[in-house]
Amino acid sequence: MDFRWIEWLLSLLCIGVSIYWFVIIVWRRFKYVQLGVPAASPDNRQGIKQALLQTFSQGKLWKDWRSGLMHLLLFYGFLHLQIGAIDLILIGLTDAHLPLPYYETFVVAQEWTVWLVLIAILYAGYRRYVEQLPRLKRSFKSGVVILFITSLMVSVIGTMLFERVITGNVSSPGSIIAVAAAAIHAPPILLVAGYKLFWWLHLLILLAFLLYVPQSKHFHLIVAPYNLVIQRPIQSIGKLHSLDLEAEDAESFGVGAIEGFSRNQLVDLYACVECGRCTQVCPAAATGKWLSPMHMITKLRDHLTEKGAAITSSSPWVPSLSTAYTVHQWHPDEEDVSSSTLQPLSLESPRGRSISQTMSRQQASWQGRYHYAALEKHAGHGVGKHKDPRELQLIGDVMSEAELWACTTCRNCEDQCPVGNEHVDKIIDMRRYLVLTEGELPADAKRAMTNIERQGNPWGLNRKDRMNWAVEWEQQDGIKVPTVKENPHFDYLLFVGSMGSYDRRSQRVMRDLVRLLQAADVSFAILGNEERSSGDTVRRLGNEFLYQELAQENIRLFEKYDVKRIVTACPHTYHTMKKEYRDYGMSESLMIYHHSELLWSLWKEGKLHLNHSIQEQVVWHDSCYLARYNDVVAEPRQLLQAVPGLTLLEMERSGKRAMCCGAGGGQMWMEETEGSRMNVARVEQALAVLPSVIGSACPYCLTMMEDGTKQLERPEVQTLDLAEIVARSVLGD
Known part of the structure; x- marks a missing residue:
C-alpha cells in the first residue's frame, strides 16, 4: 500500500499551518508598530541603496572582522541553502530533484555550504559561551538560534548521507558525505527509516525556525533591511525632528507613552539584534551610569509588544492557547523586559533601592549593571503585581529618568549599530516630555x-x-x-x-x-x-x-x-x-x-x-x-x-x-x-x-x-x- 499521499498531506499541512502562523505573527507586530505616530515618507532612493549595500556586505559587522566573516558565511550560506531546502523537500515527496544544470556540482556545493555554516554557528557559540564577549548575553534564550541552526545543518547532513547510501551515489568528487556513505552497510528498511527521520527533522526544524524568528530578536532578519531603507539619509545624520508647538490638539509634547513614538522609531525596536555593540561603546555605560542603549531598545520593544497586544486584544505569541491577550505576571526568577539573564549583583539605584548581594559593584560587568538597574526599576513600580501593560508609565516603569539624563547624545551607539537603529532621538523625545509636559529635569x-x-x-x-x-x-x-x-x-x-x-x-x-x-x-x-x-x-x-x-x-x-x-x-x-x-x-x-x-x-x-x-x-x-x-x-x-x-x-x-x-x-x-x-x-x-x-x-x-x-x-x-x-x-x- 502506498502511503505517499499521507506524507504529502502531513507535510503540506505542516507547511501551510506554519506559514499561516508566521503571517499572523508578523501581522500582529505590524499592528503594534501602527499604534505609533504616522511618519513622513522619506525619499527612499538613497535608503534602498544603503540598505542593499549594508545587507549584502554585512556593513558595520566588519568593524569586528571575526564577527563580520562569521555573519557573512551565515548570511550567504542560508541564501544558498534555501535552494537546497526546496530541492531536499521535493526529493522526499516526489523522488525527483530540481532540474538544475550540473546538478551533482550543485549538491557538492550545498554540502560544503552546510559545513561552512556549521563552522560559523559553532564559532558563534564559542564567542558567546567560551570566549564570553562582555557585550553578548549568555542565557539559554540567547543560544536558541545556535541550537536551531546546528540541528538544521545536522538534519541536512543526515538526509544527504542516507540519500547517497540509498541511491548508491557514493563516488562524487569533493564530497565528504559521499566518502562516509560508502562505508555504511545496512538493510534497506533501516536506510529508508534513517532518511525519513532526518528528512522530517529537517522540515520540522525549518518550520519551527520560521515561527521562532519573528517572535525573537531574530525578527531583525525580516525588519532590518526595511529599517535600513527608512533610516535618515547621510546628510541628516544626528538631526532632531522639530515639534509643532502650536498644534491646538496637542495634549502633551515629547513622548510619554510608547505609542507617542513615530512608526519609523518603533520599527527600530524590532530591528534590534541585541548584539551589544551600542552598549559596548556607550561612554555612559563604560563609566557606570544607569544607561545601556541596547537594554533601552529591548525594554521599549518588549513594552510595545505587551502594550500592543493588550490594546489589540491579541496574543503576541503564536501558537497560543488563546487569541485573547493575557497580562503577563512577572516573577523574580524570570527575565525582565531587558531580556537579560545574569546572576544577581550588588547594586544600588539612583533612588536608593537595593537588590540582593552576591557581588561587589566593582566586579559588575556593564551587562549586569544595566540588567539589574532595569530590573529594580520595574520591581519598584509594581511589575509582577499583575499590572496591565496599558497602565505602565513609559518614563518611570519602563525607562528611568536616570537613564535618560545619563546620555551624552554622542551617537556612538548609532554609529556602531549594524541595523540602523537610532537611539538618541528616542531619548531626546522622552526628555522633551519630561521638560515640556511634566516640567521635570535635574537641578543643574x-x-x-x-x-x-x-x-x-x-x-x-x-x-x-x-x-x-x-x-x-x-x-x-x-x-x-x-x-x-x-x-x-x-x-x-x-x-x-x-x-x-x-x-x-x-x-x-x-x-x-x-x-x-x-x-x-x-x-x-x-x-x-x-x-x-x-x-x-x-x-x-x-x-x-x-x-x-x-x-x-x-x-x-x-x-x-x-x-x-x-x-x-x-x-x-x-x-x-x-x-x-x-x-x-x-x-x-x-x-x-x-x-x-x-x-x-x-x-x-x-x-x-x-x-x-x-x-x-x-x-x-x-x-x-x-x-x-x-x-x-x-x-x-x-x-x-x-x-x-x-x-x-x-x-x-x-x-x-x-x-x-x-x-x-x-x-x-x-x-x-x-x-x-x-x-x-x-x-x-x-x-x-x-x-x-x-x-x-x-x-x-x-x-x-x-x-x-x-x-x-x-x-x-x-x-x-x-x-x-x-x-x-x-x-x-
Whole structure:
C-alpha cells in the first residue's frame, strides 16, 4: 500500500499551518508598530541603496572582522541553502530533484555550504559561551538560534548521507558525505527509516525556525533591511525632528507613552539584534551610569509588544492557547523586559533601592549593571503585581529618568549599530516630555536652562557683557575684532558662542582664531552683544520651545545683516546651524563652517603658512559632533600633519569611533553623580600613547580634557585647540 499521499498531506499541512502562523505573527507586530505616530515618507532612493549595500556586505559587522566573516558565511550560506531546502523537500515527496544544470556540482556545493555554516554557528557559540564577549548575553534564550541552526545543518547532513547510501551515489568528487556513505552497510528498511527521520527533522526544524524568528530578536532578519531603507539619509545624520508647538490638539509634547513614538522609531525596536555593540561603546555605560542603549531598545520593544497586544486584544505569541491577550505576571526568577539573564549583583539605584548581594559593584560587568538597574526599576513600580501593560508609565516603569539624563547624545551607539537603529532621538523625545509636559529635569540642567533663557548663556552672566572679551583684548593688545555694524561687507560671520564669549580658556582659542583669520586676510565680523545662544544645549536637554525661540532669533539676525557664511569653533553650534536651523527658515544658501574646516581650507589655498616648527607629540581627540555627526575627521589631521616638527598620534578609539568626552547632550552643565568621570576615562586613553599635547577642536572637549589632566595630576601634558596649535606654527608664538 502506498502511503505517499499521507506524507504529502502531513507535510503540506505542516507547511501551510506554519506559514499561516508566521503571517499572523508578523501581522500582529505590524499592528503594534501602527499604534505609533504616522511618519513622513522619506525619499527612499538613497535608503534602498544603503540598505542593499549594508545587507549584502554585512556593513558595520566588519568593524569586528571575526564577527563580520562569521555573519557573512551565515548570511550567504542560508541564501544558498534555501535552494537546497526546496530541492531536499521535493526529493522526499516526489523522488525527483530540481532540474538544475550540473546538478551533482550543485549538491557538492550545498554540502560544503552546510559545513561552512556549521563552522560559523559553532564559532558563534564559542564567542558567546567560551570566549564570553562582555557585550553578548549568555542565557539559554540567547543560544536558541545556535541550537536551531546546528540541528538544521545536522538534519541536512543526515538526509544527504542516507540519500547517497540509498541511491548508491557514493563516488562524487569533493564530497565528504559521499566518502562516509560508502562505508555504511545496512538493510534497506533501516536506510529508508534513517532518511525519513532526518528528512522530517529537517522540515520540522525549518518550520519551527520560521515561527521562532519573528517572535525573537531574530525578527531583525525580516525588519532590518526595511529599517535600513527608512533610516535618515547621510546628510541628516544626528538631526532632531522639530515639534509643532502650536498644534491646538496637542495634549502633551515629547513622548510619554510608547505609542507617542513615530512608526519609523518603533520599527527600530524590532530591528534590534541585541548584539551589544551600542552598549559596548556607550561612554555612559563604560563609566557606570544607569544607561545601556541596547537594554533601552529591548525594554521599549518588549513594552510595545505587551502594550500592543493588550490594546489589540491579541496574543503576541503564536501558537497560543488563546487569541485573547493575557497580562503577563512577572516573577523574580524570570527575565525582565531587558531580556537579560545574569546572576544577581550588588547594586544600588539612583533612588536608593537595593537588590540582593552576591557581588561587589566593582566586579559588575556593564551587562549586569544595566540588567539589574532595569530590573529594580520595574520591581519598584509594581511589575509582577499583575499590572496591565496599558497602565505602565513609559518614563518611570519602563525607562528611568536616570537613564535618560545619563546620555551624552554622542551617537556612538548609532554609529556602531549594524541595523540602523537610532537611539538618541528616542531619548531626546522622552526628555522633551519630561521638560515640556511634566516640567521635570535635574537641578543643574534647570539652572543652566534658566540662565540661557534669561541672559543667553548657561552661567547667567550679563548678556551685555558678551563682547567684553574683544573689548578687553583691544585695550590690552590693540587688536580690533570688528562687529557686523563696523564691517558690514564681511565675508564670514564669526559666531563666537557662549564658551568663546564668557569662558576664559575658550577666549584664548577665539583670540588665536581671530589672529589666524587676520593673517589669512579673511574679512569677518561678529554679532557682539546681539549674539544669542545657538540653542543646542537646551534642545538636547529637551526644551524645544526655548530652542525654537533662540533659533528664530538668530536666523532673523542672519537675515538682518545679510550673512552668507558662518564660521564657529563650537561643533555643537556648527551642527545645529548646519542641519537643524533650516527647519525654521534659514536660507539654504547660507553656508556653515567649523573653524577646523576653514583653517584647513585657508592652508590648502596657501593663505596660511605653517612656517614655524612645533616639537610636540599631539594626540588628537575627535569631537562627537564633528566626527560622527558631520564626518569632519580628515581635515584637522591633514592640517596637523603639515605642521613642521609635530608628530600626530592616534588613540585606540579615534575618528568616528572616538569616545565622548562627556560634555554633550547638556552634560557640560550637569554634575556626574554615578560611576566614574567620562572625561577622566577619555584622558586616560589619550595618555596611553604618551603625548605632550592633547589636541581637540571643541570648547567643551578642551575643557573636559583639561579638567581630566588636572584630576590625573598630569600638568606636563598640555590641552590645546587646533587654532592654538596652528597659530603657533603660523605666527611663531
